[in-house]
Every structure is written in structure tokens, then in C-alpha cells.
Amino acid sequence: MKKLINTPESVLDDALTGVAAAHPELTVDRENHVIHRADAPRPGKVALISGGGSGHEPLHGGFVGPGMLDAACPGEVFTSPVPDQVLAALRATDGGAGAVLIVKNYTGDVLNFSLAAELAAEEGIEVRTVLVNDDVAVEDSTYTAGRRGTGATVVVEKVAGALAERGAKAAEVASVAERAVAASRSFAVALTAATTPAAGRPGFDLPEDQIEVGVGIHGEPGRRREPLRPARELVAEVVETILADHTLTAGDEVIALVNGMGGTPLIELYIVHGEVAARLAERGITIARALVGNYVTSLDMAGFSLTLTKADPELLELWDAPARTPALHRP
Amino acid sequence: MRYDLDRELALGWLRAAAAAVERRHEELTALDAAIGDGDHGSNLRRGFAAVITALDALPADASPGTVLTKAGSTLISKVGGASGPLYGSALRGVGAALPAPSADLTELAQALRAGLGAVQKLGGAVVGDKTMVDAFEPAVAALERAAFDGFTLREASALAAEAAEAGARATIPLQARKGRASYLGPRSIGHQDPGATSTALLFRALADAVVS
Numbered sequence: 001m002k003k004l005i006n007t008p009e010s011v012l013d014d015a016l017t018g019v020a021a022a023h024p025e026l027t028v029d030r031e032n033h034v035i036h037r038a039d040a041p042r043p044g045k046v047a048l049i050s051g052g053g054s055g056h057e058p059l060h061g062g063f064v065g066p067g068m069l070d071a072a073c074p075g076e077v078f079t080s081p082v083p084d085q086v087l088a089a090l091r092a093t094d095g096g097a098g099a100v101l102i103v104k105n106y107t108g109d110v111l112n113f114s115l116a117a118e119l120a121a122e123e124g125i126e127v128r129t130v131l132v133n134d135d136v137a138v139e140d141s142t143y144t145a146g147r148r149g150t151g152a153t154v155v156v157e158k159v160a161g162a163l164a165e166r167g168a169k170a171a172e173v174a175s176v177a178e179r180a181v182a183a184s185r186s187f188a189v190a191l192t193a194a195t196t197p198a199a200g201r202p203g204f205d206l207p208e209d210q211i212e213v214g215v216g217i218h219g220e221p222g223r224r225r226e227p228l229r230p231a232r233e234l235v236a237e238v239v240e241t242i243l244a245d246h247t248l249t250a251g252d253e254v255i256a257l258v259n260g261m262g263g264t265p266l267i268e269l270y271i272v273h274g275e276v277a278a279r280l281a282e283r284g285i286t287i288a289r290a291l292v293g294n295y296v297t298s299l300d301m302a303g304f305s306l307t308l309t310k311a312d313p314e315l316l317e318l319w320d321a322p323a324r325t326p327a328l329h330r331p
Numbered sequence: 332m333r334y335d336l337d338r339e340l341a342l343g344w345l346r347a348a349a350a351a352v353e354r355r356h357e358e359l360t361a362l363d364a365a366i367g368d369g370d371h372g373s374n375l376r377r378g379f380a381a382v383i384t385a386l387d388a389l390p391a392d393a394s395p396g397t398v399l400t401k402a403g404s405t406l407i408s409k410v411g412g413a414s415g416p417l418y419g420s421a422l423r424g425v426g427a428a429l430p431a432p433s434a435d436l437t438e439l440a441q442a443l444r445a446g447l448g449a450v451q452k453l454g455g456a457v458v459g460d461k462t463m464v465d466a467f468e469p470a471v472a473a474l475e476r477a478a479f480d481g482f483t484l485r486e487a488s489a490l491a492a493e494a495a496e497a498g499a500r501a502t503i504p505l506q507a508r509k510g511r512a513s514y515l516g517p518r519s520i521g522h523q524d525p526g527a528t529s530t531a532l533l534f535r536a537l538a539d540a541v542v543s
Contacts, residue, residue, distance in 0.1 A: 053411075076377075078368045079411040107510045108413035111453060115407065115416060137514070143506075144513040198373040203364055216514055218368035223516060 001200040008197035012054050012076055019061060023326055026064055032088035033081070035061040036071035040093040046164045046173050047071065047093035050102040050157060051086060052109055053078040055196070055299045056217055059153060062327030068161035069102075069325070077196050077299070078218045080108035086116030090125050098126035098170035102156055102177060104149025105133040106218075128170055130177040132156055134186040134307065136245040137214030137223050148216050151259045151307030152184035154295045155319070158328065162321035180315060185242045187214065188305035189234060192263060194219040194298045213237075217261070217298040217305075231268070235275035238306050243283070248310055250284030255319055257307040258290070262297035264304060269293065272304050289319055295327065335484065337433040341395035342386060343540035345402050349379035351532050351539075359532075362525040366512040371414060371525040378410035378418070395434065396442075400426030413510060414526065417450050417463065424449030436484050440474040447471050454509065461507040461519065463526035470495035470534045488538040495531035502527045 005011050012033065019035060020028035027038045041047070050060040051073030060072035071089040073081040090099055099120070103113045110131070117127040132149030133140070140147045160177040168176075190212040193202035196219060203219030206212060211234075214223030228234075248254065258273040260266070273292045280287060288311045296305065309315065323330040352359075356372030363371035385405040389398060403422030406415050428442035447467050456462040458469075473494035477487035502524035510526070512519040 075411045076374070077370070079370055079374055080413075082408055082411045082415060084408050106413075107454070108411065108415075111413055111416040112411060139516070143508045144516075145510055148514065196369060199360060199364060199369045203369050216511075218511065219364075220366070220368055220511055221515060221518060223514075223518075 001195055001197070003195075003197055005197055008200070011197050012074060015054070016074070026326075029088060029092065033085050034071055034073055034089045034092060035064050036089060036092050037064060037066070040070055041095040042070075043095045044097050045070075045095045045167065046097045046170045047090065047095060047099040048102065048157070048161050048164045048173065049073070049086070049089050049093060049099055050153070051075065051081045051089070051113075052104050052106075053080055053218065055194070056297050058294070058327030059296045060157070063154070063157050063161075063325045065323065065325035067165050067321060067323030067325070067330065068157050068328065077198065080106065080112045083112050083115040083119060086113055087119050090116065090120045090127065091123075094125050098128065100160065100164070100170055100173045100177065101127060101129045102153065102160065103129055103131055104153055105131045105146050106148060107145050126170060128174040130156065130160070130174050130181065132181050134181065134184045135216065136185050136187050136242055137216075150188060150217055151186040151257050151296050151305045152181060152309065154257060154291070155184055155255060155307065155309045156180045158323065159315055159318035161323065162318040165321070176314070176318065180309060183310040183315065184307055185246045186305050186307040187238050187241050188216070188261070188303060189213050189238060190215040190222060190261060190301050190303035191228070192300075192302040194262070194301040196299065211303070215303065217296060219298060219301070231271050232275050235272055235306075236279055239276060239279040242306060242308055246308060246310070248285055248308065253286045253288035253311040253316075254280070255289045255309040255311050255315070256280070256287045256291070257295065258292045259296050259305045259307065260294040261301040261303040261305065262294060263300045263302035266293065269304060272306075276306060288316055335433040335435055336395050336429070336439045338393060338395050338398060340540060341398040343543065344537050345382055345386060345398070347536035347540040347543070348533050349383050351536050352376050352379045352529070355532060359525050359529055362523055362528055365522045366507065366515055366519045367525060368511060370412065371529065374410050374412050374414055375418075375529055378406045378415060381405050381409040394430060394432055396426040396429035398426070399423075399429065413454070414529070417454055417526075420449040420453050421446040421467075436474070436478040436482070436487050439484070440471065440478045443471045443474060456509045459505060460509045461502045461505040461512060461524045461527070462509050463524070463530040465502050465505075465524065466495040466498040466527040466530035466534070469498040470530070485541050488534075488541045492531070492535040492538040495534040499523060499527040499531040
């Protein structure tokens with residue numbers, strides 16, 4: 001393992017030190033492991049809070065700021081935050097208008113955020129929770145923990161954040177977030193496995209010419225293993241898989257996110273995006289807005305995920321609204 | 332030889348559990364890497380280290396229930412992931428059922444049944460889902476049978492540890508239906524569940540604490 005760390009145990013603390021030094025517009029609560037807007041709490045504004053395991057940067061701390069999140073709770077690497085952390089974030093951002101928690105659908109995240117929501121309710125903070133579950137690689141059935149939350153989280157945090165910034169009520173913010181979840185589907189492919197600092201070796205062994213198809217963002221293996229193929233064939237299959245699960249038809253518009261997993265060069269992500277655009281054009285689907293880059297990463301994993309969100313005028317308008325965060329900036 | 336669960340045995344159990352996690356965290360992490368995200372050992376290690384610190388701050392007259400409840404709250408506050416809330420709620424459930432200064436085998440079995448109930452209420456898993464419940468349920472059932480048959484705490488805790496270990500091994504051919512391993516579908520078959528393995532480790536720690 002070659003990593004720019006001090007010790008595996010101090011990764012989160014040391015990274016938060018860097019975030020605090022780089023972003024004076026954010027407040028980093030080192031004791032509770034919370035990143036929040038320096039101007040929090042904002043009276044009368046719904047607090048939009050997210051969080052999850054670390055290792056997915058810029059998610060979530062990189063999306064804290066005007067127009068997106070009020071606070072983020074980073075857990076240890078690939079480990080959900082604890083309830084105390086989420087409660088500290090709720091207290092720091094409570095402007096009296098309630099809070100909306102954006103939670104990616106993983107057992108640990110769901111349990112810890114729901115325990116925090118119970119504690120906050122006892123303190124009189126009204127909390128709503130929106131689950132993000134966009135990953136079509138997982139069958140949503142009683143035989144699984146349900147679909148994982150992945151790339152759609154960026155879309156959800158952007159549109160809900162824009163609406164919250166305008167003074168919308170908590171129910172309205174939660175409602176648009178749920179609408180964005182319902183309109184989104186994602187699928188991911190890994191070329192290499194991620195190495196967590198604590199484990200020190202890749203989460204799974206992948207031969208040079210093999211890829212994992214249908215991976216999540218925590219280093220777990222995917223649904224199946226396949227030989228590596230040219231980007232054109234691979235992307236065509238990914239687009240097919242998503243469309244088979246989506247309600248998109250000719251004439252529809254989408255927000256397309258081609259997301260790098262952390263270890264893939266941007267030039268390859270643009271090759272992928274070009275193929276995505278071509279495949280969608282063949283079906284008469286228009287990419288109304290595109291985002292290409294590393295937004296929901298999995299440490300040093302190489303690979304990409306594709307998220308397609310069916311667009312409508314309201315979602316597009318909120319997507320275009322101003323945002324000022326470390327990782328996403330809209331004038 | 333101990334006949335009852337008192338404050339001293341509750342502390343001994345948690346210390347034996349912490350030592351076992353310290354000894355075997357790499358094995359737990361390796362099991363988790365195969366079908367999860369490879370952090371089960373390091374998360375429990377961080378949690379039980381915090382438990383040991385928290386226990387030192389408890390008053391000398393704390394009941395066994397208070398000791399276990401404090402350990403559970405500490406795991407919830409320090410671990411994260413699914414294992415923090417699940418093991419934390421389990422210990423809180425056990426602790427809440429043990430208000431007296433000591434508990435006999437029947438009362439201990441009832442308390443552990445309550446702890447299992449807390450886990451199942453939170454996580455929704457049943458036997459066969461390839462989770463910690465696959466080790467927890469047979470261990471509690473073994474304790475209950477042993478109590479009914481008039482066994483000593485020493486015999487009963489050894490039977491519970493064996494039942495938990497057998498339950499953990501029995502997860503190998505199962506396909507996971509809960510938690511992160513469920514994302515793998517049939518690929519989760521052939522691997523022992525890390526949560527069932529750590530549960531077996533905790534029951535073995537109880538048996539060890541009873542004889543020491």
C-alpha cells in the first residue's frame with residue numbers, strides 16, 4: 001500500500017484538518033467530525049444534512065455550502081457516521097425550520113441516521129429522511145438490503161439544496177429530493193479494487209484483463225466478473241442496463257453524471273461520456289445537462305458510474321441554480 | 332467457579348470480548364473483505380477499546396445491567412456502520428433486562444433473548460439471512476435449554492459458545508439476504524459471515540470469563 005497518510009487510524013482526523021485549512025468558509029467541528037457552513041444556523045432555513053463513510057470525496061463534505069448542504073457527517077473510511085455525529089450536525093444547523101437528512105441506502109447509514117433522527121425529535125427538531133437508492137445493479141427485493149445509494153446523491157443534494165436555499169419548507173425540500181431519487185438510476189463498473197488504509201490491500205483481487213460489473217462504492221465485489229472490452233461496448237451495456245430499468249423514452253431529457261471512482265483519469269471519463277451521449281442519441285434521448293468528473297469516489301478504485309436522471313423543467317432549474325461549495329460551483 | 336452473572340462477571344465478559352476482538356480483528360476483517368467492505372475487525376476493535384475506557388469510569392456499585400448498557404451505548408456512539416447500532420442495541424437490550432445485582436442462568440438467558448430481540452427489531456434479520464442472528468439465536472436457545480435442564484452457568488455458557496460457533500460455520504453455504512453481502516447475490520455463498528463470526532467470539536468470551 002502506497003498512500004499519503006500519517007497512520008491508518010488518523011486518516012479522517014488528518015483529512016478534516018486539511019479541509020479546515022483549505023476552506024475558511026466552512027466550519028469543521030473536529031471533536032464531533034462535522035463539516036458545516038460557517039454561517040449556520042440560518043434562522044428559518046431548512047437544514048439539509050447528509051453524511052456517510054469517508055473515502056467517497058468530494059461526497060459529502062465537498063458539497064457543503066450555499067445552494068447545497070448545510071452540514072456533512074463523515075464517518076470513518078467506508079463506515080457510516082455514528083448517531084452522535086448526526087445529532088451534532090442537526091444541532092449546529094437548526095434554524096427552527098426542521099431538517100432533511102439525505103441518506104444513502106446502506107444498512108449502517110440507515111440505522112445510524114434513524115437513531116439520530118429519534119434523538120433529535122426528542123430535542124424538538126423536526127427531521128425528515130430521504131433515502132437514495134439508485135443503483136440498478138442490486139435487485140430491490142426482500143432478498144437484499146435494497147438498492148444502494150450512489151451517484152444520484154449528487155443530483156439529490158444539488159436540487160434539494162437549491163430549493164432549501166430559497167426558503168422552501170421541509171416537506172417541499174424532502175419532496176423534491178424524493179422526486180430526484182425516483183427519476184435517477186445508476187450503474188458502476190470497476191477496473192481495480194479500492195484499498196482502504198486499515199486493510200492495506202485491495203478489497204478484492206482482479207486479474208489484469210478482468211473487470212467487476214455492478215460494483216458498489218465500498219470496495220465490495222460486483223455482481224459479476226467479465227473480460228475488459230473497448231469503452232464503446234462496455235458503455236453500451238451500462239446504458240442498456242440502466243434504460244431497461246428506467247422509464248426514459250424518445251424525446252425525454254436527462255441529467256447525465258459520468259462519475260469517476262477515484263483512480264480513473266478524466267480523459268477516460270470523457271471517452272465514456274462521449275459513448276453515453278452517442279448511445280442516448282440513438283434512442284432519441286437528449287442530455288440536457290452533463291457532469292463529468294470525480295464526485296462519488298471509492299478511494300483509489302479505477303472505474304466509473306453512470307447516473308441518468310430524467311429531467312423536467314423544475315429539476316433542471318434547480319440543477320442550474322447557484323451553488324458555492326468546494327466541489328461544485330454554479331454562478 | 333461462578334453460578335451467577337454479577338457485576339464482576341459482566342466486566343470480565345466485556346474485557347474477554349475486547350481481548351478476543353484485539354486478537355482476531357484481522358480475521359474478522361478478512362472475512363468482511365470477501366463479502367463486505369473489509370472493516371468489521373477494525374470497527375469492533377475501535378468500539379471495544381472505547382468500551383474498556385468507558386467501563387473504567389463506571390461507579391463501583393454499578394449493576395451488571397448498568398455495565399452492559401454502558402458498553403452498548405458506547406458501541407453505538409463509537410463504531411458506526413451496521414455493527415455499532417446492532418451490537419450496541421443488543422448489549423443495551425441485555426443490560427435493560429438485568430436490573431438486580433446478580434442474575435441466575437434463567438435470568439441471563441431471558442436477558443440475552445431480549446438482546447437478540449433488539450437486534451432483530453432494528454435489523455429485521457431472521458435465522459438463515461447470513462447475519463449475526465445465525466449465531467445469536469442458537470446460542471440463546473442453547474442457554475435456555477441448559478437453564479431448563481438445570482445445567483451450571485459454566486456448562487451452559489460453553490454450550491452456548493459451541494452453538495454460536497456452529498451457527499457461524501453454518502452461514503458458509505448461505506446466500507446473504509441482509510446487509511452489504513446481499514449486494515453480491517449468489518457470490519456471497521461459500522463465505523462465513525463476519526457478523527456471525529464476531530457474535531460467536533462474544534459468546535466464547537462469556538464462556539471464558541465464567542471459568543476464569
